[in-house]
Amino acid sequence: MRTGTNDTRESFGKALPAVLFVTSVFFFNFLSRVILAPVMPVIQADLGFSHAGAGVLFLALGVGNAVGLLLSGFVSREVNHRRAVGISALLVGCCALAVPMARSYVALLAAIFALGVAVGFYLPSGVATVFSLIRKEDWGKSMAVHELAPNLSYVVAPLLAEGVLLFFDWRVALYLLGAVQLCLGVWFIRSGRGGDFPGMVPGPLMVMQILRRPVFWILVLFFSLGVGASIGPYSMLPLYLADVHGFSREGANTLLAESRVLACFAPFLAGWITDRWGARPAIFLYLLLAGLGLIGLGLASGSWLVAAVLFQPVVSVLMFAPGFTVLSTVFPPEHRSVAVSLMGPLNALIGLGLVPTFLGNMGDAGLFHVGFMVQGGLLLAAMLLLPLLPGGTGGRSD
Numbered sequence: 001m002r003t004g005t006n007d008t009r010e011s012f013g014k015a016l017p018a019v020l021f022v023t024s025v026f027f028f029n030f031l032s033r034v035i036l037a038p039v040m041p042v043i044q045a046d047l048g049f050s051h052a053g054a055g056v057l058f059l060a061l062g063v064g065n066a067v068g069l070l071l072s073g074f075v076s077r078e079v080n081h082r083r084a085v086g087i088s089a090l091l092v093g094c095c096a097l098a099v100p101m102a103r104s105y106v107a108l109l110a111a112i113f114a115l116g117v118a119v120g121f122y123l124p125s126g127v128a129t130v131f132s133l134i135r136k137e138d139w140g141k142s143m144a145v146h147e148l149a150p151n152l153s154y155v156v157a158p159l160l161a162e163g164v165l166l167f168f169d170w171r172v173a174l175y176l177l178g179a180v181q182l183c184l185g186v187w188f189i190r191s192g193r194g195g196d197f198p199g200m201v202p203g204p205l206m207v208m209q210i211l212r213r214p215v216f217w218i219l220v221l222f223f224s225l226g227v228g229a230s231i232g233p234y235s236m237l238p239l240y241l242a243d244v245h246g247f248s249r250e251g252a253n254t255l256l257a258e259s260r261v262l263a264c265f266a267p268f269l270a271g272w273i274t275d276r277w278g279a280r281p282a283i284f285l286y287l288l289l290a291g292l293g294l295i296g297l298g299l300a301s302g303s304w305l306v307a308a309v310l311f312q313p314v315v316s317v318l319m320f321a322p323g324f325t326v327l328s329t330v331f332p333p334e335h336r337s338v339a340v341s342l343m344g345p346l347n348a349l350i351g352l353g354l355v356p357t358f359l360g361n362m363g364d365a366g367l368f369h370v371g372f373m374v375q376g377g378l379l380l381a382a383m384l385l386l387p388l389l390p391g392g393t394g395g396r397s398d
Contacts, residue, residue, distance in 0.1 A: 015133040018193040019145050022129050025089050025188055026149035029122050031160075032096045032177045033061060033115060034153050037235045038161035038253045039170040041242060046170070047105050051239055055360025057112050058235050062353025064113040066345030068120020073341050076125045076199025081132070084125035084199065086189030091118035093181030100171030120348065124340040129195030131328060131336065139328055143321040144271030151267060151317050154234060154260035158253035210339050215330050218385050219323060220346050222283060225379055226319030227351025229290045232375065233297060233312060234260075235356040240368045245305060255309055263313040270321040279329075280389050282322035287383045289315035294376030298369035326389060 036043075040054050076084040095115040102108035126146070134142040164173040210216055237256055241247035247255070273282040293312035300308040331339050355375065362371035 015142070016145070018133050019130055019142055021188065021192055022085065022126055022133075022194065023146050023149045025085055025184060025192075026122065026126055026146060027153055028177065028181050028184055029088065029092050029119055030150045031153035031157055032092050032174070032181060033119055034150075034157045034231075034234065035161060035173055035177065036061070036112070038158040038238055038256060039165070039173060040235075041238055041249050042165065042170045043108070047102075047108060049105050051236075051243075051360045051363040052357075053105065053360075054239065055236075055357035057109060058231075058356035058360075059353035060109050060113040061116040061119075062348045062351070062356075064116020064118075065120040065348035065352055066116075068117040069123065069341050069344035069348060070120075071117075072121045072124045072344075073199045073201045073338060075121055076128075077201050078198075080198050081125040081128045081195030082192050083189055084121060085129055085195065086185045086192065088118060088121035088125070089181050089185030089188060091121065093178045093185060094118070096174045096178035096181060100174040116348070116352070120344065123344055124338075125195060125199060127324060127340055128199070128336065129192075132197070133194040136328075138275075139325055141268075141271045141275060143274075143324045144267040147267035147270075147317060147320050148264060150230070151260060151264045154263060154313065155257050158238075158257040162250060162253050206335065206338060207342065210331070210335055210342060213330070214388060215326070216339065216343070218388055219327055220343050221382060221385065222287075222319060223323055223343060223347045224350040225382055226286070226290075226316070226323065227347050228355035229294060229319075229351075229375065229379060230313070230316040231352055232355035232359055233294065233316070233372065236359040236363065236368070237309065239360075239363060241309075243363065244368050245301065255306065259310045259313045262310070263317050266314050266317050267321050270318040274322040274325050279322035279326045280386060283319065283326075283389065284383065284386055286315065286318035286322070287379050287386070289318070291376045291379035291383075294372050294379065296376075298372035298376070 036057070040057075044050075044054060072084065075087060079087065092115065095111065095118045099108065099111040099115060102111050130142055130146050131139065160173055160176075161170070164170070164176075234256070238249065238252045241252040241255065242249060270282050270286070273285065290312070293308065293315050296308040297305075297312050327339060327343075328336060359368065359371045359375075362368055
């Protein structure tokens with residue numbers, strides 16, 4: 001069976017245009033879900049629900065994402081990874097058009113759950129497609145490029161939200177993103193490169209081979225903490241800054257966008273560290289700085305709060321390039337997309353769902369700051385597991 005790891009893989013420079021095309025699909029995929037954070041105060045006012053209700057919406061997104069990740073292997077098995085990437089874009093486009101049509105909280109909850117399912121189809125096939133294009137020694141750099149998508153979307157989302165809200169209501173932002181996704185999905189299916197091999201549906205034997213490896217569960221924990229540290233604060237910062245620290249909605253969203261500009265470049269640092277010194281030092285740097293950044297977010301006020309808001313997103317994205325590199329080295333090619341499919345639901349449920357829900361409930365209890373500090377403490381505690389990871393980018397390790 002073809003796995004996409006044959007001699008068609010190219011150097012980083014030659015494969016970069018194709019990698020950027022995949023990354024553009026990931027960008028709009030990610031933007032369609034993170035746009036919900038900067039418009040959430042307006043949606044709350046429109047439909048009338050609490051901070052905890054907002055957290056439940058993000059939980060629905062996370063649960064839907066988990067379901068999509070579990071089903072992704074069935075999709076890619078039938079149509080191959082490249083077409084699965086395009087199909088995910090088409091489905092996200094349809095769901096993004098459906099979300100603003102919701103006129104009640106229940107309808108919004110259902111539409112956001114469906115959006116999460118559609119988003120979940122992307123990641124295993126997207127990662128498999130990128131790895132099929134790039135030679136092994138450039139995987140760290142290619143993952144850094146791929147991680148441009150979520151980091152750039154964090155910058156664009158609040159700016160797009162405020163730009164739309166100047167002239168229209170929040171629904172127009174979703175309509176625009178849905179239309180773009182539909183066009184991009186068709187284009188990628190017709191012209192995208194890489195991933196021209198089927199995905200694998202995890203059978204019982206393969207699942208057990210993956211699940212019995214301790215490194216799988218360590219990566220689940222690290223990725224869950226990474227997704228939670230990136231998505232959780234971003235989801236709740238507009239509410240935290242407005243309700244606790246007296247920011248206007250416009251001011252909170254502007255600071256949110258500014259905080260993510262430098263984060264766009266951080267994955268390249270993580271990729272460079274990973275390729276030069278190994279994945280474990282890069283993950284150590286992430287856990288230390290991201291943990292301290294979250295604790296600072298909970299403790300700071302005034303100008304120190306602004307500094308913490310600017311610092312925390314930069315370090316929150318250092319996990320993914322080394323994390324995917326570890327995954328690609330400890331699992332054989334035929335297991336990689338399956339490992340992502342198994343890992344992803346837990347990452348989504350915890351990072352996309354439970355963390356924002358926890359922060360939302362802490363916000364309703366007047367303890368937003370404690371929520372951030374608890375999150376940071378968990379990241380620092382996870383450093384105790386680092387010796388169990390392989391030390392470099394090469395080789396196999398349990």
